[in-house]
Amino acid sequence: MAPVLIPTVEPTAAAPTAGLDHWRSLAISQQPSWQDSSVYADSIRELSSLPPLVFAGEVDVLRERLASAAQGKAFLLQGGDCAETFEGATADRISARVKTILQMAVVLTYGASLPVIKMGRMAGQFAKPRSSNDETRGGVTLPAYRGDMVNGYPFTPETRGHDASRMVKAYHTSASTLNLIRAFTQGGFADLRLVHHWNKGFTANPAHSRYESTAREIDRAVRFMEACGADFEALKRVEFFASHEALLLDYERALTRIDSRTSLPYDTSAHFLWIGERTRDIDSAHIDFLSRVRNPIGVKLGPSTSGADALALIDKLDPNREPGRLTFITRMGAGNIREKLPPLIEKVTASGAQVLWVTDPMHGNTVTSPNGYKTRNFDDVMDEVRGFFEVHQSLGTFPGGIHVEMTGDDVAECLGGADPVDQESFLERYESVCDPRLNHMQSLEMAFLVAGELSKR
Ligand code: PEP
Ligand code: MN
Numbered sequence: 001m002a003p004v005l006i007p008t009v010e011p012t013a014a015a016p017t018a019g020l021d022h023w024r025s026l027a028i029s030q031q032p033s034w035q036d037s038s039v040y041a042d043s044i045r046e047l048s049s050l051p052p053l054v055f056a057g058e059v060d061v062l063r064e065r066l067a068s069a070a071q072g073k074a075f076l077l078q079g080g081d082c083a084e085t086f087e088g089a090t091a092d093r094i095s096a097r098v099k100t101i102l103q104m105a106v107v108l109t110y111g112a113s114l115p116v117i118k119m120g121r122m123a124g125q126f127a128k129p130r131s132s133n134d135e136t137r138g139g140v141t142l143p144a145y146r147g148d149m150v151n152g153y154p155f156t157p158e159t160r161g162h163d164a165s166r167m168v169k170a171y172h173t174s175a176s177t178l179n180l181i182r183a184f185t186q187g188g189f190a191d192l193r194l195v196h197h198w199n200k201g202f203t204a205n206p207a208h209s210r211y212e213s214t215a216r217e218i219d220r221a222v223r224f225m226e227a228c229g230a231d232f233e234a235l236k237r238v239e240f241f242a243s244h245e246a247l248l249l250d251y252e253r254a255l256t257r258i259d260s261r262t263s264l265p266y267d268t269s270a271h272f273l274w275i276g277e278r279t280r281d282i283d284s285a286h287i288d289f290l291s292r293v294r295n296p297i298g299v300k301l302g303p304s305t306s307g308a309d310a311l312a313l314i315d316k317l318d319p320n321r322e323p324g325r326l327t328f329i330t331r332m333g334a335g336n337i338r339e340k341l342p343p344l345i346e347k348v349t350a351s352g353a354q355v356l357w358v359t360d361p362m363h364g365n366t367v368t369s370p371n372g373y374k375t376r377n378f379d380d381v382m383d384e385v386r387g388f389f390e391v392h393q394s395l396g397t398f399p400g401g402i403h404v405e406m407t408g409d410d411v412a413e414c415l416g417g418a419d420p421v422d423q424e425s426f427l428e429r430y431e432s433v434c435d436p437r438l439n440h441m442q443s444l445e446m447a448f449l450v451a452g453e454l455s456k457r
Pocket of ligand 2: 083
């Protein structure tokens with residue numbers, strides 16, 4: 001009998017997990033102060049042994065899709081709540097949001113004559129950065145709400161404490177949300193003809209009559225496809241990707257797994273992860289950790305971003321200049337974008353790097369309404385979107401997508417729109433626990449307006 005050769009495994013610095021914990025030695029902001037260290041240890045142990053929420057193969061597909069958007073051959077639609085809540089993870093609300101994203105996507109696909117990549121700020125958007133650690137109400141000061149993954153929204157000492165077991169609940173809520181999204185988008189719910197039929201309800205509202213002609217054109221296109229014998233069966237299933245801000249690195253690290261095919265680390269909490277405006281410092285723990293996982297990564301860029309900052313982020317997050325790896329999500333504000341965005345794009349283009357440029361027209365346009373609510377004007381949001389298109393048009397680069405805070409429900413949180421929301425309706429229908437979202441109608445209206453911009457190209 002031939003001797004059995006036992007391969008020796010040498011510990012090496014190139015081990016797949018090497019460096020995944022380096023962030024722990026770096027400056028880190030916006031992290032919770034967990035109250036109970038044994039609950040924390042148990043929660044991390046549990047998260048580390050739970051199954052992945054997404055698979056490496058799906059993440060690789062998304063990277064390819066984003067690469068094609070970076071080349072001007074697809075458009076990204078990324079949308080969802082500012083902060084998901086455990087309580088809000090009901091079948092009705094999840095399906096309304098997915099439905100609205102699918103409705104927007106049909107309109108955008110028509111406007112762009114390009115595939116639209118559909119991505120939810122969903123199934124994991126449970127942790128929020130805050131400008132202040134505390135909140136004071138009526139002389140009482142408590143820790144600020146940091147998302148359901150950290151603490152609860154009700155203003156009591158018990159709920160505002162930072163409870164690490166909430167990370168496990170966030171995992172399970174993400175799993176059930178994702179399960180429903182997969183069922184909807186793979187099980188016939190996404191049928192193009194059905195989605196188009198829902199859009200007819202939107203244009204039936206007299207306030208939206210100006211969008212009727214586009215809806216009619218889409219109708220004709222669908223009937224043309226039908227007449228040509230298009231395979232509508234295949235159009236019943238759509239790809240839908242999950243994303244969230246990678247804020248709580250304990251959670252992201254615990255869900256990072258080594259893919260058996262490639263031996264590379266993937267953060268399996270979502271397909272796409274982004275780094276927020278407040279945590280994108282080049283030497284930060286967040287940048288370091290995300291530089292080491294294979295997922296496509298986004299970075300929010302606010303008006304203070306310099307060209308040098310953008311280039312440093314590219315060097316750190318996309319050293320191999322891999323198509324689809326890096327998305328810059330600019331959130332400049334309507335009054336800034338026409339001035340602040342061009343120098344960034346020019347610097348990046350001159351460096352030879354190819355990133356996907358996406359606009360977040362929400363976060364640079366937050367104001368307080370006269371009656372005291374955090375809100376955004378629909379017109380400001382659209383002005384930033386138009387500025388984004390203008391700037392890319394003038395520089396010959398591709399405006400590759402939109403990132404919006406939206407919901408499928410009839411809330412009143414942002415002002416304006418063709419069927420206008422006014423501040424009085426906030427008293428009854430303001431539901432967000434964080435930033436104001438476009439409601440169902442405002443989201444569809446935005447899609448029609450963006451489709452108009454896309455069709456000019
Ligand atoms: C957000 O996306 O909810 C957010 C906090 O954005 P930004 O990091 O751009 O401020
Ligand atoms: Mn927000």
